[in-house]
Amino acid sequence: MNLRTAVTTLLTGGLWGLAMVALPVTAESPDPHMLYNQHCSACHGVGRLGGIGPALLPENLSRLKPDAARDVIRDGRPATQMPAFGALLDDDEVAALAEWIHEPPEEEPTWTDDDIRASHVVDHPYGSLPDEPVFEVEDLKNLFIVVETGDHHVSLLDGDTFERIERFPSRYALHGGPKYTPDGRYVYFGSRDGWITKYDIYNLEVTAEVRAGINMRNIAVSADGRYVMAANYLPHTLVLFDARNLELIATLPVEAENGETSRVSAVYTAPPRNSFVAALKDIPEIWEIRWPEQRAEGDEPLVGDFALHRMAAPDYMDDFFFDQSYRYLVGASRGDGGGGVVFDMDAEETIAELPLEGMPHLGAGTTWELDGRRVMAIPHIDKGLVSVFDMSDWSLITHIETDGPGFFMRSHENSPYVWVDVFFGPNHDRIHVIDKQTLKIAETLTPEPGKTAAHVEFDRDGETLLLSIWDDDGALLRIDAETLEELDRMPMKKPSGKYNVWNKTQYEEGTSH
Structure with missing residues (x-):
């Protein structure tokens, strides 16, 4: 790795540590700029220009009004790494921040x-x-x-x-x-x-x-x-x-x-x-x-x-899922609770509406063959459900109840199972293994009690898979895809996504594209 990238990584890691230090604030007259530098800049960047979190500038917040921004600052936001600051900031401080991020910066970026x-x-x-x-x-x-x-x-x-x-x-x-x-x-x-x-x-x-x-x-x-x-x-x-x-x-x-x-x-x-x-x-x-x-x-x-x-x-459709022909696009606006639609990109028209209330994670959807028909399964990031649809007529087959909201779903053409995590909520250390033919949960695993289990990726042949223990003191687990037994583990610092060359370049049906 070249020196330029190494130095950048060191500096940004240092900014993260600095920004997370809890310094005293004056509650009587909150200074939003100071509050931002203390609590927000690590994720949202110096000058509100963005980092691990989005840029917090008026032109980026057209659909997040100040009232909604107060809720997000206080309570956090599902499907993101935005934590809740209600225990650290009082109502006046939250309000000051919410108003300030909607004000234009002194210099337009x-x-x-x-x-x-x-x-x-x-x-x-x-x-x-x-x-x-x-x-x-x-x-x-x-x-x-x-x-x-x-x-x-x-x-x-x-x-x-x-x-x-x-x-x-x-x-x-x-x-x-x-x-x-x-x-x-x-x-x-x-x-x-x-x-x-x-x-x-x-x-x-x-x-x-x-x-x-x-x-x-x-x-x-x-x-x-x-x-x-x-x-x-x-x-x-x-x-x-x-x-x-x-x-x-x-x-x-x-x-x-x-x-x-x-x-x-x-x-x-x-x-x-x-x-x-x-x-x-x-x-x-x-x-x-x-x-x-x-x-x-x-x-x-x-x-x-x-x-x-x-x-x-x-x-508005800011979350997509494509069928394997890339003719049909399933889209939804994340967070508006308006359900999903199936859009035919050849005919340029909506051909179906899907009952996907809340926040489906369409980008994590996967498909497989069931009784001679192709089905699509989608996890939800605000409720413990996996929704399964018949792609021949886009009708709902079933909702599979899970132990909490999930974020990632993976499978492989050669595997009888589809894996879905329980990323959000108290059961985040569990991961479900769903039988693709019965549409029932076959196993619920807890690889490391108390630590988040998430994001599966199969090897080229679907014989083994990698699973993350999503923690700073985490690990990458190698699991037999048939017996579900752990074969090995490698210590890692909060491993997140895994990406197999074959699955990604060949657009394997169980892998996100």
């Missing part, structure tokens, strides 16, 4: 194309490193990337031997999941504060980095491996890069035809469509960035051969 280019560093130009791996493994497609959020590191594991090949520091607060090139050689990381890092797995080297924005949600790599696109909360942009050296190709302002701008919740690669699809937070539209063979009359030219196709959405 910007991140221009010049800023992007100035941040760009290439350590190893594309094609300059050897094409043969510097390590030996049985199967290069059965490698795992493991993100360790406890001390901002990444581990590369051999999926056959469960041995660590390399461990290296990462940018602060990686988010959205690493993305591989189709051949599995390169992996791209995106951080909440806007950095994209390209890593050569074969040579165990960072090759290039660039900062795409101030607050970034995720990145996507095109199906042909030629392009990387970043989705930003701040500024309101999608940014396109050449995948080889992360050189800027174009910045796309995210604006409705009436001029209203929007944060981008996520961008996805749609391989069968040869396009990117973007989920917008503040505009009731679905955006598809198309290659030449997909362009249609009325598409808006962007740069080179790319074009933007706008689709009117029935409502």
Whole structure:
């Protein structure tokens, strides 16, 4: 890992520790700026520009009014790492903070194309490193990337031997999941504060980095491996890069035809469509960035051969799930309790409404075959349910009751089970194993009492799986996918996501895409 990234990691880790020190406050005359620096800056960034949490600026808070902001500050927020501060701050302090974050900063934050280019560093130009791996493994497609959020590191594991090949520091607060090139050689990381890092797995080297924005949600790599696109909360942009050296190709302002701008919740690669699809937070539209063979009359030219196709959405849809054909998009607005809809992207119309009250986590949905039909299962992050739908007519098959709200769900084509955690609530140390044919909970495991068990990822063949003990004094567990017995464990600092090269590059049906 280069010195630049290591120093950045050290500094951001230091800021985290500093910001979490509890200093006395003056309750009689709360100073929101001081309160923010004490309690908020570690996650939301210096100057409110974002970090592990979103940027707290008026243009980012159009759908979070001051009254709602007070509730979030006091009580926390499900499906995020936002804790409750009601025990640390009194009502006046909470109110002062909620009002202050809705006020514009003294200087309007910007991140221009010049800023992007100035941040760009290439350590190893594309094609300059050897094409043969510097390590030996049985199967290069059965490698795992493991993100360790406890001390901002990444581990590369051999999926056959469960041995660590390399461990290296990462940018602060990686988010959205690493993305591989189709051949599995390169992996791209995106951080909440806007950095994209390209890593050569074969040579165990960072090759290039660039900062795409101030607050970034995720990145996507095109199906042909030629392009990387970043989705930003701040500024309101999608940014396109050449995948080889992360050189800027174009910045796309995210604006409705009436001029209203929007944060981008996520961008996805749609391989069968040869396009990117973007989920917008503040505009009731679905955006598809198309290659030449997909362009249609009325598409808006962007740069080179790319074009933007706008689709009117029935409502705000900032959380997506795609069927395997990428024709049907299941969308919902996280947190509004309005249920979900199935949107046909070919016909550009809603074809079904789904009873998904509350907060479904569509990004964690998975599908499998049941009695000759394909079904879709989705966990909920505000209630102990997994909802199962028939994808032939989008009818509800059942709700599976769980021991609490869950966040991650995983399976594999070769596994009879689907795994779902109980991430939120008092039973967070449990994880359910659901039989995919009976739709019943077959086993409930408690791998480490008192510590959160979360996020399963299978190996290439679905024979073993990795499970996180999501704790600073945590571990990565290797489990037999058939017997459910623990085979081995590796101590880790709060391991979060695991990403198998084969499953991700082949779009295996049980893995999030």
